[in-house]
Amino acid sequence: MFDLFLCRWYSLPNSSSTLGRIVYINRELLRRAAAPYVRPDEAVQAVIAAQTMGSMAIAGVNKYRILVVTTGRILVLDTGKFSLRKALGVVAELPRSTRLGTVTGVNSMHKTRVGDETLYIGRQFWKDIGSVDAAAPAAD
Numbered sequence: 001m002f003d004l005f006l007c008r009w010y011s012l013p014n015s016s017s018t019l020g021r022i023v024y025i026n027r028e029l030l031r032r033a034a035a036p037y038v039r040p041d042e043a044v045q046a047v048i049a050a051q052t053m054g055s056m057a058i059a060g061v062n063k064y065r066i067l068v069v070t071t072g073r074i075l076v077l078d079t080g081k082f083s084l085r086k087a088l089g090v091v092a093e094l095p096r097s098t099r100l101g102t103v104t105g106v107n108s109m110h111k112t113r114v115g116d117e118t119l120y121i122g123r124q125f126w127k128d129i130g131s132v133d134a135a136a137p138a139a140d
Contacts, residue, residue, distance in 0.1 A: 025084065025122075025124060033087045034075070034077055038068065045070060046067075047066060047069070048069070048100075048129070049066060049124075050065040051119065052119060061081075064082075064083065067114065071096065074093075074114075076114055077089070078090070092115030097138065099133050110125075
């Protein structure tokens, strides 16, 4: 389930059904949800929406996450089972040198291991994963 205040629906050409629509998640609203967890001395480099189940997620079982990549760390924020609108707490805090992995293939979701969880990241954020990994400092 997607929070309609957080998303925009775009119809694909020659499609009038809801199956032919793409959901784009608003990054600015993700930044606002993550703001209370970012330290004053940190700059946010990227915010990435993720979930704990793949594209066939079951409502009520799937959990949504916001990955907040800052200059000093990567935060994994819990946003609950139904929305990305409000961060409820920190699930994991990882060093900035953590890599999110190379996106390959044609699947709609990128699977990555972040902390103790396996997370799935939608295609909209794949370019962010590449830029975040490219900007990551070398591991200590």
